[in-house]
Amino acid sequence: MAEIYDVELRNVTKKFGDFTAVKDISLGVHKGEFFSLLGPSGCGKTTNLRMIAGFEAPTSGEIFLDGQPVSQLPPFKRNVNTVFQNYALFPHLTVAENVAFGLEMKGLGKDEIRKRVADALEMVRLPDSGAKKPHQLSGGQRQRIALARAIVNRPQVLLLDEPLGALDLKLRKAMQLELKELQRQLGITFVFVTHDQEEALVMSDRIGVMNHGELLQVGTPEEIYDRPANRFVADFIGDTNFLPCRVTECQGEVAWVQVGQGIRVKAACDQAVSGERQATLAIRPEKIHLHPAGSAGGQGEDVFPGRIEEAVFMGTDTRYVVELEPGVQLVVRYQNVNAATERFREGETVAVSWRPISARVLLS
Amino acid sequence: MTARRKSLLAILLGPGAFWIGLFFLIPLILVVVYSFLERRSGGGVLWHFSLDAYIKLFSPTGETLINDFMMIVLRSLWWAALTSFVCLIIGYPLAFFIALQPPSHRTAYLFFVLIPFWTNFLVRTYAWKFILNNNGLLNNLLQALGMNRIALINTPTAVLIGLVYGSLPFMVLPLYASIEKLDFDLVEAAQDLGANYVRVFSRVILPLTMPGIVAGIVLVFIPVSGQYIVPTILGGGKVAMLGNLLAQQFGPALNWPFGSAIAVVFMALLMVGVIFYLRGDAREEEVGL
Ligand SMILES: Nc1ncnc2c1ncn2[C@@H]1O[C@H](COP(=O)(O)OP(=O)(O)OP(=O)(O)O)[C@@H](O)[C@H]1O
Ligand SMILES: [Mg+2]
Numbered sequence: 289m290a291e292i293y294d295v296e297l298r299n300v301t302k303k304f305g306d307f308t309a310v311k312d313i314s315l316g317v318h319k320g321e322f323f324s325l326l327g328p329s330g331c332g333k334t335t336n337l338r339m340i341a342g343f344e345a346p347t348s349g350e351i352f353l354d355g356q357p358v359s360q361l362p363p364f365k366r367n368v369n370t371v372f373q374n375y376a377l378f379p380h381l382t383v384a385e386n387v388a389f390g391l392e393m394k395g396l397g398k399d400e401i402r403k404r405v406a407d408a409l410e411m412v413r414l415p416d417s418g419a420k421k422p423h424q425l426s427g428g429q430r431q432r433i434a435l436a437r438a439i440v441n442r443p444q445v446l447l448l449d450e451p452l453g454a455l456d457l458k459l460r461k462a463m464q465l466e467l468k469e470l471q472r473q474l475g476i477t478f479v480f481v482t483h484d485q486e487e488a489l490v491m492s493d494r495i496g497v498m499n500h501g502e503l504l505q506v507g508t509p510e511e512i513y514d515r516p517a518n519r520f521v522a523d524f525i526g527d528t529n530f531l532p533c534r535v536t537e538c539q540g541e542v543a544w545v546q547v548g549q550g551i552r553v554k555a556a557c558d559q560a561v562s563g564e565r566q567a568t569l570a571i572r573p574e575k576i577h578l579h580p581a582g583s584a585g586g587q588g589e590d591v592f593p594g595r596i597e598e599a600v601f602m603g604t605d606t607r608y609v610v611e612l613e614p615g616v617q618l619v620v621r622y623q624n625v626n627a628a629t630e631r632f633r634e635g636e637t638v639a640v641s642w643r644p645i646s647a648r649v650l651l652s
Numbered sequence: 653m654t655a656r657r658k659s660l661l662a663i664l665l666g667p668g669a670f671w672i673g674l675f676f677l678i679p680l681i682l683v684v685v686y687s688f689l690e691r692r693s694g695g696g697v698l699w700h701f702s703l704d705a706y707i708k709l710f711s712p713t714g715e716t717l718i719n720d721f722m723m724i725v726l727r728s729l730w731w732a733a734l735t736s737f738v739c740l741i742i743g744y745p746l747a748f749f750i751a752l753q754p755p756s757h758r759t760a761y762l763f764f765v766l767i768p769f770w771t772n773f774l775v776r777t778y779a780w781k782f783i784l785n786n787n788g789l790l791n792n793l794l795q796a797l798g799m800n801r802i803a804l805i806n807t808p809t810a811v812l813i814g815l816v817y818g819s820l821p822f823m824v825l826p827l828y829a830s831i832e833k834l835d836f837d838l839v840e841a842a843q844d845l846g847a848n849y850v851r852v853f854s855r856v857i858l859p860l861t862m863p864g865i866v867a868g869i870v871l872v873f874i875p876v877s878g879q880y881i882v883p884t885i886l887g888g889g890k891v892a893m894l895g896n897l898l899a900q901q902f903g904p905a906l907n908w909p910f911g912s913a914i915a916v917v918f919m920a921l922l923m924v925g926v927i928f929y930l931r932g933d934a935r936e937e938e939v940g941l
Contacts (some may be wrong), residue, residue, distance in 0.1 A: 343840055363843040376841035380859045389855075390845035441845065 292355040294319045294477040295340060295445055300349035302335050302501075309335045311501040312349070317445075317479060322471050324480045324488040327498030328524070333481040334373065336498075337447045340479065341370050354444060364393070369438040373449040375430050377422040383409070383433050384418035390441040408440035411470065428459045439470070445477045452487065464491055485525045489513065497521050515558065519650050522570045529576075529618045533569040535561050535649060543649045545569055548616040554590060555647035568650045573621040575646035578608065578638050585641030594618075594640040596632050606631055610640055687912035695906040705913035721897075725918060728894040732877035735815040736869045739823035742816070743868065747827035751834070762828065765821050777814055777885045784810050784886065806888030814882035819875065823868040830864025870926060877922065894918055 293316035302310040310332045317323045325333045338344040340351060342363035350357050358366055369390065377386050384405050391401045409415050412432035422430055431451055438446055451467075452460045468491045471478050482488050488495050489509040496506045497520075505517040516522035519530065533545040533553070543557035547569060555569060577586060585591035597617065598609035601624075608620040618640065624631065632638055687705050690698040709721060750761040768776060783789045784804040791801040804810045834857065842852045880895025889896060894914070901911030 341844060343843075362848075363840070364846045364848050368844075370841075370844045372837060372841060374837060376835070376837040378838055378841070378856060389842070389847075393846035393851065437845070 291316070291318070293317055293352065294321070294354060295323075295479060296352040296355075297336075297340075298350050298352070300336075300339065300346045300351060302332070302339060302344060303347045309501050310339070310346075313501075313503045314349075315496060315503060315506065317477055318493075320475045320477055322468065322478045322480065322491060322493045324482060324492040324495045325498060326482055326485060326488040326495050326524075329483055331498045332501040333483070333498060334449055335501075337370070337449050337479065337481055340445070341368055341447055342366050367444040369441050369443040369446055371434050371438050371446065371448040371451045373451070373453065375422075375434040377430060377433060377437070379422055381421075382418065383414075383420050383422065383425070386422065386433060387418075387437045387440050389437065394441070404440055408436040411439070412436045427454050428463070431455060431463070435467075435470075439474060439476065442474075443476065445479060446471075448478060448480045450481055450483070452482075452484075460487075467491065489525070497524065499524075515556075515648070516570070516650070517558070519568055519570070519652065522648070522650060527573050527619065527621075529569075529571045529573060531569040531571075531616060531618075533567055533649070535565050535567050538562070542644070545649060548613050551592060551612055551616065553647055554644040555649045556645050557649040559651055561649075561651070565651070568652065570648045570650050571618065571642060571646060573607070573619045574605075575642055576610075576618060576620045577641045578610070578620060578622055578632060579641065581637040581639055583639040583641075585639060586643075589641040589643050591639050591641045594638050596634050596636045596638060599632060599634050601631075608632065610638065612640065683912045683915050686908055687916045689909050691907050691909050693906065695908065697908050702909070705907075705909040706917075708910055709913050709917065721914065724892060724894055724897050725921065727892070728877045728879075728918075731811070731815065731879075731893060732873045734812065735819055735876045736823070736872045738812065738816045739819050739872050740827075740865065740868065743820055743823035743827050744865075746820075747824050747831050747864075750824075750828055751831040758832075762825075765824050768821065773818060774881055774885075777818070777881050780810075780814050780817065781805065781885055784813065805886065806890055808887070810886040811883050814886040815876050815879060818882065819872040822871040822875070826867035826871060827861065827864040830861045830867075834860055866930070870929070874922060874926070878918075 295315075295317040297313050297315045300310060300313045301308065313336065325336060327333055335344060339346050340353075342358070342361060342365075345359060350359055352358065353366060353368065378389065381389070387405045387408050388401050391404060396404075405418070406415070409418060412435055414429060414432055414436070417425065417429065417433070422433065425433065431454070435451065448467075452463050455463060464487055480488075480491065489512075492509055494506060494508055495512050497504045497512060499520050505512060505521050507515075512521065512525055516525065516528075522528045523530070531547050533547045535543050535545050535557070536552075537544040538557055538561040541556055541558065543555050543561060545553050545555055545567065547553055553569060561567075577589065579585060579591075581593065583591070592612050594610040594612045596608055597611050598607075600607045603624075605621045605623045608622060610618050610620055612618065620640070686697050688701055688703065690700040690702040690704065692698045746765075750758055750765075753761060781788070785791070786801065786803060786805060788805070790804070794801055804813075838856055838860070839852055842856045847855060877893075878895050878898075879893060880899055883889070883893045883896055884899075898911050898915060901907045901914065905911075
């Protein structure tokens with residue numbers, strides 16, 4: 289029997305008039321998983337979340353919660369809670385009343401509610417804020433209260449729509465770790481929406497990358513980063529060098545490609561290619577190594593001669609632009625482990641090397 | 653504040669202040685002053701200080717007994733309350749409906765709500781008389797449909813219809829203003845937390861639109877409690893409200909000081925009531941809306 293997912297989308301499509309916001313998405317989120325939906329603004333992340341929560345009905349396809357189809361279920365009958373992008377705290381209620389709202393709707397006793405509200409406020413580290421009104425809190429505190437108001441209900445699934453979007457960088461980083469830790473403690477399934485690739489990489493067990501309403505790739509952060517399925521994913525997550533190339537030969541997962549006039553490169557290829565065809569070669573800047581000219585490179589690496597066009601010191605690393613031949617340039621990030629005098633200078637000839645597995649052929 | 657800002661403020665506030673002074677403050681002071689003067693038999697007042705009007709109003713043996721006066725006051729308040737209630741029941745869904753329309757349509761709907769103001773209220777009330785008359789539009793329609801005629805004109809029902817009709821815009825506008833401001837994300841948040849439709853309304857929508865309800869009730873209640881035209885034309889004078897009592901004193905009875913005293917006492921009663929009402933609301937409103 290197939291696994292029962294906590295949240296499952298089967299061929300879900302959502303249209304607003306003629307516009308297709310979500311295109312035929314199928315997706316399963318495991319119990320207790322931290323799953324992120326990642327994609328640029330307007331790609332349909334919120335729409336997806338709203339369908340799971342029950343605020344929008346899919347145009348076609350079905351959504352399952354714990355194996356049960358839920359399309360006919362109104363939001364208040366789904367065992368799902370949402371942390372809204374704008375928090376949506378009730379302005380006429382105190383913080384404690386906000387957090388107690390869901391429990392009161394469930395008809396819990398007064399003592400039980402008081403205890404659980406206190407616990408939840410403790411958990412988000414705002415134990416003394418119960419009597420305050422939402423407008424008396426800072427953005428970060430409101431965000432925590434929105435979180436407390438959702439998790440106090442101990443839902444089966446927690447949906448979070450860019451909950452850290454409004455916070456400054458430092459607070460956001462701190463909250464990322466806190467949230468991840470909280471999720472581990474509670475064991476609740478998280479579906480987390482963000483357009484911040486770094487955030488998704490740091491927090492998620494698995495990531496689903498979306499663009500224009502389509503789900504392009506689902507995988508662990510490592511898979512998404514190291515083996516992007518296409519150019520969009522490679523470009524959206526991390527920095528990548530894209531070189532136009534021609535595939536000349538392909539055996540299993542190894543391909544030979546020609547870049548520019550005369551550079552032959554061995555690269556990884558997920559799809560079988562028969563005959564020659566145009567493609568894109570993708571290499572991450574930090575996977576390329578630089579050596580003094582004439583060096584043989586590291587073990588198992590392919591080596592090419594090059595010339596430093598540009599060197600920009602960036603603190604922990606230096607960003608080089610290296611030209612392999614006229615018109616073929618690579619961005620390289622190289623950690624500044626050596627003394628400043630040993631860094632490469634502009635105009636210097638160098639040896640450029642990388643492992644074939646780090647270079648990936650992307651077919652358009 | 654600099655002299656320039658002061659003069660700017662004076663220029664900006666001047667017309668409004670002049671308007672209120674001329675058409676509100678001066679008549680109000682006149683009424684208060686008249687209530688302390690002596691009656692002139694042909695109408696008007698004699699400029700002698702006198703408490704006759706108040707003595708007459710509060711003496712248990714006078715020509716208009718305090719009991720009668722209190723009955724009329726209570727009746728006026730009752731009608732005002734009933735009208736406010738009916739306006740609220742009709743106005744709330746109406747305002748909600750308008751607020752849910754796309755922004756471009758809302759203006760059109762509000763325009764329809766305001767159209768009646770283009771015609772004099774007296775004329776509109778006479779129009780209702782034609783509708784509700786025993787031989788009027790409504791009864792003819794009923795008869796054409798094979799139903800029995802109903803006697804409406806000169807009944808309390810006719811008065812209520814007239815009062816609600818005239819007051820509805822004053823209820824709808826503040827309600828619309830507060831419903832339109834409502835953040836519908838909060839409705840979704842409540843549903844998300846397990847609130848069904850009834851509870852979303854009672855726990856979120858109603859409290860958040862309370863300022864509009866309070867304003868609407870004040871705007872309907874106060875004018876209706878002093879209504880004169882509707883009870884006279886549609887109630888045939890059978891439904892005596894405060895306005896009728898006042899008109900009688902300034903008209904046929906030719907007792908201006910007594911009429912003024914009635915007005916002053918009723919105004920004082922209303923003011924106390926409204927102050928308490930708004931105070932209670934302000935306390936509830938300390939939510940920082
Ligand atoms: N109610 C609606 N009516 C019409 N179009 C809509 C509606 N809701 C969303 N859309 C459209 O669907 C697309 C996806 O919207 P959605 O809110 O899901 O994007 P998102 O990925 O959450 O973006 P962001 O990161 O900016 O929040 C957008 O182009 C948007 O204009
Ligand atoms: Mg969104």
